[in-house]
Amino acid sequence: MTDLLALTALEAHEAMAAGDLDAAEYTAAWRQAAAGDELNAYLWQDRAGEEVGAIAVAEARTAPVAVKDIFCTEGVPTTAGSRILEGYRPPYTSTAVRRLLEAGAPVLGKTNMDEFAMGSSNENSAYGPVLNPWDRERVPGGSSGGSAAVVAGGLAPWSIGTDTGGSIRQPAAFCGIVGLKPTYGAISRYGMIAFASSLDQCGPLTRTVKDAALLLGLLQGRDPLDSTSVGIEGGVSLPGREDLGGLRFGVPAELAGDDLDPGVREVFEATLRKIEELGGEIAEVSLPNSEHGISAYYVIAPAEASSNLARYDGVRYGIRAGGDGDLIEMYETTRSEGFGPEVKRRIMLGTYALSSGYYDAYYGQAQKVRTRIAQDFDGAFAEVDFVVTPTAPSVAFKQGEKSDDPLAMYLNDFFTVPMSLAGIPAISIPAGLAAPEGGGPQLPVGFQIAAPAFAEQRLLDAAHALEQGIGFDARPEGGSDG
Amino acid sequence: MIDRDQVLHVARLARLRLSDEDVETMVGELSGILEHVDRIGSLDLEGVEPTSHVVALENVLRADVPWQSLPRDAALASAPEPEKGAFRVPSPQAE
Numbered sequence: 001m002t003d004l005l006a007l008t009a010l011e012a013h014e015a016m017a018a019g020d021l022d023a024a025e026y027t028a029a030w031r032q033a034a035a036g037d038e039l040n041a042y043l044w045q046d047r048a049g050e051e052v053g054a055i056a057v058a059e060a061r062t063a064p065v066a067v068k069d070i071f072c073t074e075g076v077p078t079t080a081g082s083r084i085l086e087g088y089r090p091p092y093t094s095t096a097v098r099r100l101l102e103a104g105a106p107v108l109g110k111t112n113m114d115e116f117a118m119g120s121s122n123e124n125s126a127y128g129p130v131l132n133p134w135d136r137e138r139v140p141g142g143s144s145g146g147s148a149a150v151v152a153g154g155l156a157p158w159s160i161g162t163d164t165g166g167s168i169r170q171p172a173a174f175c176g177i178v179g180l181k182p183t184y185g186a187i188s189r190y191g192m193i194a195f196a197s198s199l200d201q202c203g204p205l206t207r208t209v210k211d212a213a214l215l216l217g218l219l220q221g222r223d224p225l226d227s228t229s230v231g232i233e234g235g236v237s238l239p240g241r242e243d244l245g246g247l248r249f250g251v252p253a254e255l256a257g258d259d260l261d262p263g264v265r266e267v268f269e270a271t272l273r274k275i276e277e278l279g280g281e282i283a284e285v286s287l288p289n290s291e292h293g294i295s296a297y298y299v300i301a302p303a304e305a306s307s308n309l310a311r312y313d314g315v316r317y318g319i320r321a322g323g324d325g326d327l328i329e330m331y332e333t334t335r336s337e338g339f340g341p342e343v344k345r346r347i348m349l350g351t352y353a354l355s356s357g358y359y360d361a362y363y364g365q366a367q368k369v370r371t372r373i374a375q376d377f378d379g380a381f382a383e384v385d386f387v388v389t390p391t392a393p394s395v396a397f398k399q400g401e402k403s404d405d406p407l408a409m410y411l412n413d414f415f416t417v418p419m420s421l422a423g424i425p426a427i428s429i430p431a432g433l434a435a436p437e438g439g440g441p442q443l444p445v446g447f448q449i450a451a452p453a454f455a456e457q458r459l460l461d462a463a464h465a466l467e468q469g470i471g472f473d474a475r476p477e478g479g480s481d482g
Numbered sequence: 483m484i485d486r487d488q489v490l491h492v493a494r495l496a497r498l499r500l501s502d503e504d505v506e507t508m509v510g511e512l513s514g515i516l517e518h519v520d521r522i523g524s525l526d527l528e529g530v531e532p533t534s535h536v537v538a539l540e541n542v543l544r545a546d547v548p549w550q551s552l553p554r555d556a557a558l559a560s561a562p563e564p565e566k567g568a569f570r571v572p573s574p575q576a577e
Contacts, residue, residue, distance in 0.1 A: 088560055089559075090560070091552055091556040091557065091560070183537075184536050184537055185537040198536070224544075227539075228535070228537065228539065230537060230539075292521065292522050292525070294518070295518060295519045295520075295521055296522060298515060298518075298519055299519055299522075306496060310497075313497070314562060315561070315562075315569050316557075316561055316569055317560035317561065317562075318560070318562070319562065320562035320563060323572050324572075325572065326572055326573055326574060326575060327571055327572050327573065327574040328497070328574075329572070330571065330572045331497045332498065332499040335496075335497050335498055335499075336498055336499040336500070339498070344498055344500075344504075345508070345511060345512070347496050347498065348489070348492055348493065348496060348508060348512060349512060349515060349516075351492050351495050351496040352484065352488070352492045352512070352516075355491075355492060361523060362519070365522050365523060365525070365527060366522060367532030367534060368527040368530040368531070368532050368533075369522050369525065369527065370532070370533040371530050371531055371532060371533040372527070372530060374533060374536065406511050406514070406515060407514050407515055407518055410515070422536065423536030423537060453537070
């Protein structure tokens, strides 16, 4: 059994295709592993006997996948981590999940997340926090914390999540796995519960870069049901590159960051040396507007969220509360009881930024900063092939450490938000271990690589070569992947 | 930065009801966040085009053919209070 779970998703995929692996036995082994979840990482699992109708896969042809609870799955609970959608069973399936089902990937379960993907620690879930498999007193990151924890904790071979300002990359870094945010438009957003529509993007969380390439290949493509989807021209093939000769990696001077933990800085610098050993070249680039990324992001994302979340009003789906008074009373009672504190905070922030008299000063100005940030990346990519940064300024922090200070939590997204605003692809790969500030066992550190829009293939090729060079093979204790 | 009255006004716009304690917390937290965000207010961005969407898109046309839509009972299945094939809501008129 343990041997089966030790296979990477790609190895299992290829073994099934060759007839060397019994797909049913392999899937059953993962269902059994998932059932042992002690991390609160799953909100729902496909257990034997459960009626899953529309999302059932008759014959598995690839590894089963854990799906962030933000993706609609027909007939199967979908809450987006919110009380307001408790008990909701959507009448249709998101395109991303449908493509996986069509590729023969059974859904193992739905993973816990920060409510409506708003958060960097998974402490904002209405269904309790996800625990980090490396240290259960620490957060797994967020908002795709459940999707990261299941892969790191040996509860799924791979998973999908969503990234709006770092929600795939940061939890991947905190859990010591690979997380890819593709170019905006690479994967359909149809049936993916909307947070900030101009930023939200689906992507894979995996053990290896090759697994990420395989999963991206299954997910990507134009979808008539999402008019902003374009797919990746030429598709995605498995990366095979073993060196970084002739490639230039830019380190942004502005993101060098005084607020970087010393342990993270050490791993980051060691990774730069590894790039040089592999034949790559390190150069300094300038992203002068990226320091304003957090400010622009925390106007644009809440503004879009305040509009998107207007639909939760107790009429068509989800819970209804109140109703003894008039319609407005019902709306207000439902929303006040259904939404958690962080979601209310962002709705308030976004509503304020869009309100009469403030629109130009906040939303208009933030959209111009966004243009500048995208132009900065264009300038950098004229000189280098990739831009590299640490994924997060620290290793996984303790539960409760930042939850009383929303601004401190937001600043944790410092390195990931600029790429989201520019819409470009970025991957986080595990680069080493570092002790947390204040001491304790060593925890994983993520290394972020960003590329120009739709350059996923080059990004995956380089990330794979670097991954092989680094040779990161640490696993959390008690992980079942042997 | 943002005061109690503004918080109450915005909460009304957003259809959120806040307790007195929530209002106090929100005044402090939103003010702290806005103070950080306000740094972009001083940037000179005269003449910069705003970005609302990052991918260059062009219109495409398709034939206007009817296809299946969600059956009514499926659309109503998740409603808290469906009635007679419709969504029932409280009266918009206060009694």
